[in-house]
Amino acid sequence: MNYTLLTPEIIICCTAMFILVIDLFLSQGAKKLLGWIAIIGLICAMVAVYNSPHGLAFGNRSFVVDSFAIYFKYLLLGIGILVVFSSMDYLKDRTSHHGEYYFILLLVIMGTLFMVSAGELISLFVSLELLSIGSYVLVAYLRTKQGIEGGIKYLLFGACCSAILLYGLGIIYGMTGTTEIKGIGEFLSHNDKGCALLLGLAFTLVGFGFKIVCIPFHFWVPEAYEGAPTPITGFLASASKVASFAVFIRIFIEGFGGIRQEWIMALIVLCILTMAIGNLSAIPQANIKRLLAYSSIGHAGYLLIGIIIGTTSGLSAVMFYLLVYALTTLGIFTVIAIISNKINTDEIDGYTGMYKRSPFLCLCMLICLASLAGLPPLAGFMGKFYLFAYAIHSGYIYLAAIGFIFSTISVYYYFRILKSMYFGDVKDESIIPTPFLLRLILILIMLGLFLIGILPQTFISFALESAKGIGCVNL
Amino acid sequence: MNFPILSWMIFIPLIGAMLILCTPKGMEKTIKGLALVFSFIPLVLAGMVYANFNPKIADLQFVEKILWIPIFNIHYFVGLDGISISIFLLTALLTFLSVLISCNITKRVKEYFMLFLVLEVGMLGVFVAIDLFLFYIFWEVVLIPMYFLIGVWGGPRRRYAAIKFVLYTVAGSLIMLIGILCVYFTSNPHTMDILELSKTCTFAREFQNIMFFLFFIGFAVKVPIWPFHTWLPDAHTEAPTAASVILACILLKMGVYGFLRISFPIFPEAAIYFAYPFAVLGVINIIYGALTAMAQNDLKKMIAYSSISHMGFCLIAMSALTVTGINGAVVQMFTHGAVTGSLFMLVGVIYDRAHTRNIDEFSGLWQKMPIYTGLMTLAVLASLGLPGLAGFIGEFVCLMGTFVSTFPGFKLLAILSTSGVVITAVYLLWMMERVFWRGLNPKWEHLTDINKRELLAIIPILIVIILIGICPDLLVNLMNVSTIQMVKGIMP
Structure with a gap:
């Protein structure tokens, strides 16, 4: 037993409990303090991750801390901090229940931290559920009509897919006799795979397809993204996706890497x-928000290319892309949250002539959208470049070509937002106030996007080192 | 010289853009002043580059090479040789003059000049980048400023024109990016260095053909080569004056330059293989562009189509793969840039006053605007290739280069292309007749002649046009040695 490996998770758990308790003693005006406590907790957890040794917490692989997990923990905690920052401003006038919000948010973040460390099917499933159930609540948290619709839809789909996933995992355990992902990989390399195992594999794919949001398991996404509080939409689009991809990589590369030929075609089609x-x-x-929901589905498609490549370089490309994508998405959703505070709508028409009302926010939006569209010298370009480079290197030129075609299409709808922000005529010229703190955070995000885009070497080599934590089958 | 002059030239406008970003919105005079200063410094540096450039050296000069992204072996690698120097200097000159001519802008001044300076960064960068990745980055940097320049300050159909421009360019450049990646992974050792790729790497014939094609699409959209040209009339017509100048004079040249710098040296066998289709496309460009220009009623659209026609000369001259031909393409790049730049500026002058560009609506303008008419006549004569002016030099060297090509049948193509010169003369002189001569339309009684600021912006280009026309050696000597080396590499 090595509980020190669990320090980040323990810190987050304690912070969450502490918030719940202290919430009872705070007056309505002082609720902002809760957000700061959450941020301090997350920062402490990040420090703990920095000092964390590698190893197995419980002797078996139910909690693994390797370079792969560490990379994702940094990323997820970073996302958590940004989401809390943008929540603090967003929640102010919308709800009086702040304590529960941060409590659930921190638990969900803890769930994602457990997910990326899960090297075994049961702990994987439990942490996945921790993420899912918390997310259902958060989507419907403000109890708006759309929020509840989105939450229910998410819950129904999610429950269904969890059941299918659990069934699949059960079959896999039945066929291989182990719940450890590495053990499954070893079993498959020595023994013949049965028909039933393929069934289990298919079910697992459905379960994860739902989580990483690939077609045709995407029907919940537009409603959930539209209905959720904007910071939570950002969280779903970034953290939920990041953690799910991490688990996806672990189980399909480490567990089923040996029987690649069985699932690779299905994955290419998906x-x-x-x-x-x-x-x-x-x-x-x-x-x-619906537009970004569909665009996030598109980005999941690009990310799958990296898993199809399946080499260490391919995986590091996925990891790097996730970093870039998460940063950009959070930037956009922060901007949307600030703007919707003032104009109370998420319709693109409402953004008409926005350049006059807040040039700063529009510039941030421009940079983020250009990054998502993959225009240099921004981070999004470097992400796509790295990913598609290794797709071409591994002989999947057609996937890269298809990816490029759809990138071109994505430029059209991203620029549609820019068009209404910059080219439209102004009806209402009232200024959109940006809190100083969020202004600072947005500036940092923008600098980050330029930094990663112009000097990507450090980040890429970090991703590459971390990807070595996953044992790839040499192709 | 150890001073990294090229990098300073590229990034000084960026510093200017940052400063403008930090200037409060109301201070329009300061903003305009900053824009002028920060586009003038590169021009001064360009003068220093010209003074220090040694035309007897075929290789790159002013080289700066720093390892940038080791994992892909990408370098920050810039340098100038005879092929790029002329257009590089022209870029610095025209950007400054464009900033000068757009000082009468009143709408969203701050954003306008900021975008203009960012645009300059991309344009200068493209012509000196010797690393494929760096080239691609600069190539794409141009996109967003141009999108906004057309979309915010353009004419009535500006939004349509802006997004069309972006989509065409992005589609083309992403196809080119596939090409870049394929070349990178096929080269051994993996490299993005254009020099190394063209000197030491020899690719298989089929591979070269496919890659040539991928790069071709990327560049063809920019040139633009028929049938990829449909974005150009829209973009040119809707763009504000200065953006039209930049589009026609610099952005189109990026395509031609791409062929000269990347496609031909790296894929020499493919260049020979595709010489005929390439030349035929050139002839189509010349004749189609000229005929369509004749049918236009909008002055800007006419000049836009005449650009398509003139770029055709670059194409046939390049495809001939002779020293004279390549020289011709580079000279034509420069002269077309200068001539069309002055034409667009002059059209902008009249548009600012009359708020229309319809040829039919004008008549007898010479009575009201004598100086303007004189300058316009000079520019038009240069454009239709009157000996003694720059346009003639470009077309003449191009046609001569095509004529002396060893490929059979190119003589016929050269003869066909000369018809383009005739048609150009027809539509330009016809336009002059309708707009400037004849009796004065009373509607235009109030028109005033060209003012000092506009003169200041237009005169320098006209001087360049005359200078090159009288003394073409000034230009040809710059590039000759580099071209000879390049052609040696392609034609064994």
């Missing part, structure tokens, strides 16, 4: 469909 439908469906959207 990948192409996801890129196509995600990007094409984004074009007609009138609501910015």
Whole structure:
């Protein structure tokens, strides 16, 4: 037993409990303090991750701390901090229940931390549920009509897919006799795979397809993204996706890497469909959150390319892309949250002439959208470059070509937002106030996007080192 | 010289853009002053580059090479040789003059000049980047400023034109990016260095053909080569004056320059293989562009189509793969840039006063605007290739280069292309007749002649046009040695 490996998770758990208790003693005006406590907790957890040794917490692989997990923990905690910052401003006038919000948010973040460390099916499933159940609540947290619709839809889909996933995991355990992902990999390299195992594999794919949001398991996304409080939309689009991809990589590369040929075709088809439908469906959207929901589906498609490549370089490309994507997405959702505080709508038409009302926010939006569209010298370009470079290197030129085609299409709908922000005429010229703190955070995010785009070497080599934590089958 | 003059030239406008970003919105005079200063410094540096450039050296000069992204073996690698120097200097000159001519802008001044300076960074960068990755980055940096320049300050159909421009360019450049990655992973050792790729790497014939094609699409959209040209009339017509100048004079040249710098040296066998289709596309460009220009009623659209026609000369001259031909393409790049730049500026002058560009609506303007008419006549004569002016030099060297090509049949193509010169003369002189001669339309009684600021912006280019026309050696000597080396590399 080595509980020191669990320090970050323990810190977060304690912070969450502490927030719940202290919430009872705070007056309505002092609720902002809760957000600061959450941030301090998250920063402490980050320090703990920095000092964390590698190893197994319980002797078996139910909690693994390796370089792969560490990379994702940094990323997830970073996302957590940004989400809390943007929540503090967003919640102010919308709800009086702040304590529960941060409590659930921290628990969900803890769930994602457990997920990326899970080297075994049961702990994997439990942590996945921790993430899911918390997310259902958070989506419907403000109890708006759309929020509840989104939350219910998410819950129904989520419960269904969890059941399918659990069934799949059960079959896999039945066929291989172990719940450890590495053990499954070893079993498969020595023994013949049975028909039933393929069934389990298919079910697992469905379960994860739901979590990473690929076609055709995406129907909950537009409603949930639209209905959720904007910081939570940002969280779903970044942290939830990041953690799910980490688990996806672990189970499909480490566990099923040996029987790649059995699932690779299915994944390629899913990948192409996801890129196509995600990007094409984004074009007609009138609501910015729905548009970004579909665009995030498209990005999941690009990310799948990295898993299809399956080499250490391919995985590091996925990890690097996730970093870039999460940072950009959080930037955008922070901007959307600030703007919607003032204009109370997420329709793209509401953004008309926004350049006059807040040039700063529009500039941030411009940079983020250009990064998502993959224009140099921003981080998004470097992410795509790295990913597609290794797709071409590994002989998947057609996937890279398809990816590029849909990137071009994505430029159209991203620029549609820019068009209404910058080219439209102004009806209402009132200034949109930006809190000083969020202004600072946005500036940092923008600098980060330029830094990663212009000097990506450090980040790429960190991702590459971390990807070595996953044992790839040499291709 | 150890002073990194090229980097300073590229990034000084960026510093200017940052300063403008930090200037409060109301201080329009300061903003305009900053923009002028920060586009003038690169021009001064360009003068120093010209003074220090040694035309007897075929290789790159002013080289700066720093390892940038080791994992892909990407370098920050810039340098100038004879092929790039002329257009590089022209970029510095025209950006400054464009800033000068757009000082009458009143709408969203701060953003306008900021975007203009960012645009300059991209344009200068493209012409000196010797690393494929760096080249691509600069190539794409141009996109967003241009999108906004067209979309915010443009004419009535500006939004359509802006997004069309972006989509065409992005589609083309992403296809080119696939090409870049394929070349990188096929080269051994993996490298993005254009020099190394063209000197030491020899690729298989089929691979070269496919790659040539991928790069071709990327560059063809920019040149633009028929049938990828449809964005150009829209973008040129809707863009504000200065953006039209930049589009026609610099952005189009990026395509031609791409062929000269990347496609031909790296894929020499493919260049020979595709010489005929390439030349035929060139002839189509020349004749199609000229005929379409003749049918236009909008002055800007006419000049836009005449650009398509003139770029055709670059294409046939390049495809001939002779020293004279390549020289011709580079000279034509420069002269077309200068001539069309002055034409667009002059059209902008009249548009500012009359708020229309319809040829039919004008008549007899010479009575009201004598100086303007004189300058316009000079620019038009240069454009239709009157000996003694720059336009003639470009077209003449191009046609001569095509004519002396060893490929059979190129003589015929050269003869066909000369018809383009005739048609150009027809539509330009016809336009002059309709707009400037004849009796004065009373509607235009109030027009005033060209003012000092506009003169100041236009005169320098006209001087360049005359200077090159009288003394073409000034230009040809700069590039000759580099071209000879390049052609040696392609044609064994």
